[in-house]
Amino acid sequence: MQQFKRQPRLPKFAVPRRYDIRLKPDLDACKFAGSVAIDLDIVDDTKYIVLNAAELSVDTDSVMFTNRDVSEVLEPLQIDLVEDDEILVLEFAETLPIGPGVLSIGFEGTLNDKMKGFYRSTYEHNGEKKNMAVTQFEPVDARRCFPCWDEPACKATFKITLDLPSELVALSNMPIVEEKVDGHLKTVSYQESPIMSTYLVAVVVGLLDYVEDHTSDGVRVRVYCQVGKANQGKFALSVAVRTLELYKRYFAMPYSLPKLDMVAIPDFAFGAMENYGLHSAAANKQRVVTVVAHELAHQWFGNLVTMEWWTHLWLNEGFATWVSYLASDSLFPEWKVWTQFLDEPTEGLKLDGLAESRPIEVEVKHAGEITEIFDAISYKKGASVIRMLQSYLGAECFQRSLASYIKKYAGSNAKTQDLWAALEEGSGEPVNKLMNSWTKQKGYPVVSVKFEDQNLVFEQSQFLSSGSHGDGQWIVPITFCCGSYDVRKNFLLQKKSETLDIKEFLSDKRDAASAWIKINVDQTGFYRVKYDEDLAAKLRYAIENKYLSPTDRFGILDDSFALCMARQQTLSSLLTLMGVYRGEPDYTVLSNLINISYKVATIAADAAPELLDYVKQFFISLFQSSAEMLGWEPKKGEGHLDAMLRGEILNALAVFGHDLTLNEANRRFLTFLGDRNSPLLPPDIRKAAYVAVMQKVSTSNRLGSLASCPDPDIILELLNFLLSSEVRSQDAVFGLAVSREGRETAWTWLKSILERVHINANWVQSIQNEEHLVQTLKKLAQRK
Numbered sequence: 001m002q003q004f005k006r007q008p009r010l011p012k013f014a015v016p017r018r019y020d021i022r023l024k025p026d027l028d029a030c031k032f033a034g035s036v037a038i039d040l041d042i043v044d045d046t047k048y049i050v051l052n053a054a055e056l057s058v059d060t061d062s063v064m065f066t067n068r069d070v071s072e073v074l075e076p077l078q079i080d081l082v083e084d085d086e087i088l089v090l091e092f093a094e095t096l097p098i099g100p101g102v103l104s105i106g107f108e109g110t111l112n113d114k115m116k117g118f119y120r121s122t123y124e125h126n127g128e129k130k131n132m133a134v135t136q137f138e139p140v141d142a143r144r145c146f147p148c149w150d151e152p153a154c155k156a157t158f159k160i161t162l163d164l165p166s167e168l169v170a171l172s173n174m175p176i177v178e179e180k181v182d183g184h185l186k187t188v189s190y191q192e193s194p195i196m197s198t199y200l201v202a203v204v205v206g207l208l209d210y211v212e213d214h215t216s217d218g219v220r221v222r223v224y225c226q227v228g229k230a231n232q233g234k235f236a237l238s239v240a241v242r243t244l245e246l247y248k249r250y251f252a253m254p255y256s257l258p259k260l261d262m263v264a265i266p267d268f269a270f271g272a273m274e275n276y277g278l279h280s281a282a283a284n285k286q287r288v289v290t291v292v293a294h295e296l297a298h299q300w301f302g303n304l305v306t307m308e309w310w311t312h313l314w315l316n317e318g319f320a321t322w323v324s325y326l327a328s329d330s331l332f333p334e335w336k337v338w339t340q341f342l343d344e345p346t347e348g349l350k351l352d353g354l355a356e357s358r359p360i361e362v363e364v365k366h367a368g369e370i371t372e373i374f375d376a377i378s379y380k381k382g383a384s385v386i387r388m389l390q391s392y393l394g395a396e397c398f399q400r401s402l403a404s405y406i407k408k409y410a411g412s413n414a415k416t417q418d419l420w421a422a423l424e425e426g427s428g429e430p431v432n433k434l435m436n437s438w439t440k441q442k443g444y445p446v447v448s449v450k451f452e453d454q455n456l457v458f459e460q461s462q463f464l465s466s467g468s469h470g471d472g473q474w475i476v477p478i479t480f481c482c483g484s485y486d487v488r489k490n491f492l493l494q495k496k497s498e499t500l501d502i503k504e505f506l507s508d509k510r511d512a513a514s515a516w517i518k519i520n521v522d523q524t525g526f527y528r529v530k531y532d533e534d535l536a537a538k539l540r541y542a543i544e545n546k547y548l549s550p551t552d553r554f555g556i557l558d559d560s561f562a563l564c565m566a567r568q569q570t571l572s573s574l575l576t577l578m579g580v581y582r583g584e585p586d587y588t589v590l591s592n593l594i595n596i597s598y599k600v601a602t603i604a605a606d607a608a609p610e611l612l613d614y615v616k617q618f619f620i621s622l623f624q625s626s627a628e629m630l631g632w633e634p635k636k637g638e639g640h641l642d643a644m645l646r647g648e649i650l651n652a653l654a655v656f657g658h659d660l661t662l663n664e665a666n667r668r669f670l671t672f673l674g675d676r677n678s679p680l681l682p683p684d685i686r687k688a689a690y691v692a693v694m695q696k697v698s699t700s701n702r703l704g705s706l707a708s709c710p711d712p713d714i715i716l717e718l719l720n721f722l723l724s725s726e727v728r729s730q731d732a733v734f735g736l737a738v739s740r741e742g743r744e745t746a747w748t749w750l751k752s753i754l755e756r757v758h759i760n761a762n763w764v765q766s767i768q769n770e771e772h773l774v775q776t777l778k779k780l781a782q783r784k
Contacts, residue, residue, distance in 0.1 A: 004050050005085050008365040009151060009309075013046035016149045016156045017100075018192075023118075023145070024163040025133040025205055030111040030120050032133070035062070036146045038103045038156075042096045049096070052143035052150035053081060053088035055109060055117065062106030063090065069099050086140070086367060088147050105147050117144025118203070123226050123266045125207055132206025134265055139310060139370040142198035150367075152197040152306050153413045159192045162203065169208040171224065173201065175259050194256060195411050197306050204263050213241050217248075220259040229264075235285065236262060239292045243327050250326070251300045252403035253410070260299075262292065286640070289332065293324035305406055308413040310364040313373055314439070315416055318360070318382015322390075325383075335640055339550045339588040341387070342523055346558055346592070348381035349528070352444055353465035353562065360385070360439040361416055384526045385438045391524035392434075392477045392490075393427045401426030434492070437474045438526065445474050446563070447493065449519055450532040454506060456480070456517070459497040463528050467567040477525055482506070483515035485549070516542040523555035530563055536573075540580045550586035557581065557589070561596045574600070575618070583625045587641035590626060594652045597622070601656070602740050616656040623649050624658070632664060634682060647684045654692035665692030715742035719749050 004011065018039035025032040038051075049065065058081060065074045076090040090103075111120040111133055120131045135145060143150040162170045166186040174191035193201075209230040210222045221240050223233030240262060248254045301323070302316040321344060328337040351357060360382055364370055390398040405414075405422035416439060417432065424431040438444075446463035449456060458478065462470025476493040482505040491500070506515065516538040519529045531539065539556055542548050548556075560577050563569040578597070584590045597619045604615040630646045653661040669689045672681040681689055695710070715738050721727065738746045 001080055001082075001089050001091070004048070004087060004089055005082060006366070007085070010052065010087070010149060010154075011046075011048070011050050013044045013096075014040045014042050014049050014051075014103075014149075016040045016051075016154055018157045018159070019146075019148065020159045020161075021146050021201075022161045022163070023203065025111060025118070027111070027120070027131040027133060027165075027168075027205070030131065031108065032111055032118060032145075033106075033108050034146055035104070035106045036148070038105075038148070039100065040103060041100055042098050045095050045098070047092050047095055049076075049090040049092075049103060051088055051103075051147050052086055052140070053107075053147040054083065054086035054141075054143045055112070056081070056144070056147065057108045058088065058147070059106035059108070062104065064104050065090075065092070065096065066102045066104070067097050067099070068101050069097065072097075086143055107147065109144065112144075117141040121206075121266050123206070125227060130207060132204065132208075132265075134206075135201065135203045137201060138199040139313075139374070140199070140367045142201055145201075145203075148198045150198045152199065152310070153308050155195045155197055155306065155411075155413070157192050157195055158201055160190045160201070160203065162188045162205065164188070164205050167207070168205055169224070171202075171204040171208075171261055171263065174257070175220075191258075196303060200303055204265075208263070210261075211237050213237050215241055215244050215248075215255070217254060219244060219255055219257070222259070222261045224261060224263040226264070226266075233262070233264065236288050236292055239289050239331065240296065242331055243293050243296045246327055246330055247296060247300060247323075250323075250399060250403075251406050253300065253304075253406055255299055256304055256410075257299075260296075262295075286328075286335065286337075286644075289328045290324045290337075293327035293331075294320045297323040297327070300406055304411065305409040306413050308415050310370045310373065311361055312414075312416050313370075314360045314378040314382035315414075315419060317374070317379045318384075318386055321379050321383035322386045332640075336550070336586075336588070339554065339586065341383075342551060342554050342558070342588060342592075344380045345384035345523065345526055347376045348379075348384050348526070349444065349558075349562065350465070351376040352381055352442065353463055353566075355464055355466060355468065355470070357442040359442045381526065385435070388438075388477060388525050389423070389431070389435060391479075391522075393423065393429060393431070397427050398423070434475045434477075441472055441474075443470055443472045444527050445472065445476060446528040446530050446568075447476060447478070447519065448530045448532075449517075449535060451517070451535055454501065454503045456500045456502055457497065458493055458500065460493060460527075461496075463562070463566070465562065465566050474527075476527055478519065479521040479525065480517060480519045481521050482517050485521070488521065516547065518542075518548060518552050518556075520555060522549060522551045528559045528562055529555075530559070530568060536577075540577060543577075544580040550589050553581070553584070553586070554589045554592055557596065558592060561599075571600075571603075578622065582622055583629075585626075587645045590623075590645060591648055594623070594648055597652065598655070605740055619656050620653060620658045623652055623656075627653055627661070632668070632685065634684070643684045647686075647688050650685055650688035651691050654688055654695060657695065661688075662692045662695060665689040666696075669693050710741035712742060712745040715745045716749060719746060 016038050020037040021034065022036075023032055023034040058079065060079050063076055063079055065076070066072070067074065074092055074094075074096070077093045078091040080089045080091075082089060109118060111118060111131070113120060116136050118133060118135050121134050122129055122131055124130070137145070140150050142148050149156075158173070160172045160174075162172070164170050164186060166181050166184055170188045172190045173193050176188055177191050178189040180187045204224070207227050208224045209227045210224045211230050211233050212220065212222045214220055221237060221244070223230070223237045223240070225233045240260065244255050244260065297320040298316065301319045307313060307315055325337050325341045328335065358373075358377060360377055362373060364373065393401075401423045404426060405419055408422065409418065420432040420435055443462050443464070445460040448459045448461070460474065460476060462472035464470050473496060477490065478493050479488065479490045481488045482502060487505050489502075489505070517535055518539065519531075520527065539548075543553055543556065557577065560569060560574050564571055564574040578593065581589070581593050584593060601612065601615055601619065605612050626645075627649045630642060630649060632646075632650070634643060634646070650661060650665070654665060665688065668680040669692075672678050672689075718738070
């Protein structure tokens with residue numbers, strides 16, 4: 001049996017074709033019983049069947065293999081559940097006959113509280129706590145619900161039957177075909193699914209209500225919520241119906257299932273999940289749109305065409321992230337989401353600027369490694385290089401080639417190179433060579449630019465946030481414009497350095513002396529740009545006079561901040577640049593300016609505390625005019641982005657101690673305490689008001705425990721509260737973002753927990769994500 005241990009993939013002796021799964025969840029005891037009959041083909045001589053199973057108790061008497069050709073029933077000689085490798089090894093006395101057969105297994109499991117596999121989520125109904133049963137199988141947790149070939153390439157069809165209390169609602173990927181009620185129990189059977197991977201199987205059982213609509217071609221769409229809250233799902237429902245219609249046109253292929261359900265789950269480890277025909281949606285308005293659009297994109301790109309192995313996860317997640325913005329922009333153009341998309345490459349650039357980063361495509365050698373790649377590299381860098389490629393090839397060519405790719409691989413599996421081949425065939429461009437330089441090596445370049453004798457001199461080197469030098473080299477799609485967006489040029493920078501004659505863009509010497517030059521137009525490229533001082537000064541002038549688009553104003557600021565943090569530019573040059581953004585009108589640009597100001601203030605507090613008050617006053621003067629323009633009250637007919645910006649900019653002024661903002665926030669908050677229906681504290685500015693109030697709170701007069709408070713005693717009380725049962729693990733992570741003044745308290749608190757149980761450095765490597773961290777800390781905190 002040793003031959004099957006510590007292997008990256010299951011052996012190929014048997015190929016699953018169809019699963020017949022029956023589950024009986026017990027929501028009171030938090031357990032479930034089940035059985036599975038798997039139609040499979042034995043394709044090679046073997047005495048073994050090896051499949052995945054984890055945290056299940058297998059009924060050994062129930063395990064049998066029936067040969068379809070001769071109706072012979074074979075019982076295994078030995079059954080081993082190898083927990084370390086999450087495999088179930090069945091050894092038979094004789095070599096199994098080649099051909100079709102059925103493997104039957106009975107099992108039991110626990111509805112865990114880990115937000116993976118088949119787990120329990122809690123909610124309140126009529127003041128009483130209730131459990132619901134929920135599945136989350138991506139990436140490799142279907143094996144925690146039923147024994148299976150838990151790999152994306154092992155596609156099969158699924159027939160699901162559920163036994164449950166008759167008052168509960170039961171959902172799965174497919175519509176119900178039969179529901180039999182027998183007293184307090186009922187049995188619900190579902191249509192057999194199309195061919196799909198195990199990680200897409202979904203089940204939800206609980207007290208639920210819904211709202212419903214249909215697409216133009218008859219697909220039934222529902223949003224399920226807790227009883228009494230169904231109306232809260234109407235916006236998500238409208239978005240889902242419109243998005244399905246949009247994707248049908250964009251991918252040139254209709255949605256492939258007869259129904260789609262979206263379910264609001266109280267406890268969920270991911271933002272959402274793309275289970276074929278059924279997934280979860282988040283809450284706030286813009287977040288709802290991007291989440292719904294992201295998950296519905298997977299119904300084509302991921303569910304219909306599935307990655308062959310987790311090495312290609314980025315194709316699923318990077319593409320769905322990018323196309324969610326495409327859909328959001330189509331549905332709500334007034335939100336200007338392509339400007340907001342810049343938050344994605346910003347996060348990707350931040351992580352990928354570390355020496356410890358990884359390539360987009362990384363070999364996954366064991367199931368335990370898979371969760372590590374659900375990160376900003378797969379999602380955000382992945383989305384950014386796809387946008388870069390789309391911009392380089394052109395939107396129409398990209399869409400046409402993508403539709404061809406989906407048509408070719410529908411119902412099967414594909415690798416990254418398969419997509420590049422389709423795009424290369426459709427465009428005639430060297431897509432494979434170009435994109436390999438971005439997906440098979442980690443990092444990205446900083447492109448340094450200087451102007452000499454009517455030439456632009458470009459030089460690329462690997463950007464590292466530490467300021468060190470890297471040796472990477474890329475094929476960089478360079479775009480630039482000169483003095484106007486009408487004067488533009490594109491080319492591929494394939495060497496370490498190249499010189500480009502731009503005399504044709506400069507009509508006379510006066511142009512050469514004054515024209516601004518912007519590299520990486522609209523920030524579609526995944527790289528940083530460093531300008532010489534002369535070019536930088538002209539760009540500052542262009543920003544101050546609003547000659548540049550919001551995306552370019554964002555990019556210049558973000559690049560300058562990154563270069564400053566990497567010690568490639570001075571802090572004074574960054575502050576000089578920030579000064580020309582005074583009165584900045586765009587939400588995304590100003591939001592980034594605010595975030596950078598927080599970081600600069602933190603650096604100043606550590607490096608030169610005596611200058612902190614001056615730094616705060618500088619930022620107050622930077623944001624004051626924008627705050628005065630927006631005011632505290634929503635204006636009739638104002639845009640969605642103004643409402644979002646108001647809260648952010650008032651929050652910044654509160655953090656920097658602007659007296660007028662603090663006083664007004666306190667006044668509104670006290671009025672709100674006396675009358676919760678008061679219009680003085682609408683939702684968009686509540687956080688700003690709470691932060692302002694907390695600036696002057698201490699243990700003697702505290703109004704609540706908020707992470708923004710500078711008082712160390714309140715921070716300590718907050719941190720202990722986060723680990724209590726009163727706070728969901730998925731929510732507790734937000735409370736860990738304590739104020740600058742609270743960092744030492746938080747660090748001491750964390751060390752005290754770890755030292756109590758003698759935790760060593762290896763513990764850090766075992767943490768999979770933020771929710772896992774909180775769950776682990778809760779368990780450690782309970783130990784003596």
